[in-house]
Amino acid sequence: MSNYSTLQKDFYRESGKWLSTFQIWKKFFSPNLHFIYLLRTTQKHPKHTLLGKVWRVILRHYQIKYGFQIYPETQIGEGLYLGHWGALVINPKAKIGRNCNIAQGVTIAQANRGKNEGVPEIGDEVWIGPNAVIVGNIKIGNNVLIAPNAYVNFDIPSNAVAIGNPATFTLNENATSGYINHKIG
Known part of the structure; x- marks a missing residue:
């Protein structure tokens, strides 16, 4: 299981299946999974870099939209599961x-x-x-x-x-x- 990314491990918790990048994208209609994707992607980029700043703006938009106030600085282990959104x-x-x-x-x-x-x-x-x-x-x-x-x-x-x-x-x-x-x- 160490060959899988943190994001894949988070998504595995929802379905019990290892998903490809394309399959992960298909699950974006679920607000909780969409938010996990944005959170994990933002966590990959240092705060002071251009990409880090861009991803933080995107994440902030979806924090407000979905009601998840989880910041990229929060240390969260693999296999996070958000059962419902809001x-x-x-x-x-x-x-x-x-x-x-x-x-x-x-x-x-x-x-x-x-x-x-x-x-x-x-x-x-x-x-x-x-x-x-x-x-x-x-x-x-x-x-x-x-x-x-x-x-x-x-x-x-x-x-x-x-x-x-x-x-x-x-x-x-x-x-x-x-x-x-x-x-x-």
């Missing part, structure tokens, strides 16, 4: 691991004061449900399911399910089983 906000300093699913309405934000001042770091194979809020200098482990509408402002260990507002968690070895499909190895 109203998604991710702080550019956040770190997100591989094979993560992020639903609509999610906020991954910075805390500007208090004991958790800073931004979240999210592990691999994390499923984040609709309208969940993850805020502060916290660590979310691997294989974690964050339920819809959960408010998480503390560390969540690996192999856990977080639910509620404020969130509580329970350990579960199969936390994301059936939620994260077509994983990149």
Whole structure:
């Protein structure tokens, strides 16, 4: 799988098939996949170069059009899956691991004061449900399911399910089983 680009790995998560460049272009009618393409392409170009500036303008247009506030500076692992489009906000300093699913309405934000001042770091194979809020200098482990509408402002260990507002968690070895499909190895 190392011969495939990050973009191909992102698109693999949607269909479970390795796609050619032409097949990727055919999927542009899906706003979430179109945005992933633009994000990954923008991430390839340094900010200070002409191409970097052009791609950032294009990406900004589609951030507004689709409602995805994800910046090219955000560190996101391979296999990103955006289940639906609209109203998604991710702080550019956040770190997100591989094979993560992020639903609509999610906020991954910075805390500007208090004991958790800073931004979240999210592990691999994390499923984040609709309208969940993850805020502060916290660590979310691997294989974690964050339920819809959960408010998480503390560390969540690996192999856990977080639910509620404020969130509580329970350990579960199969936390994301059936939620994260077509994983990149």
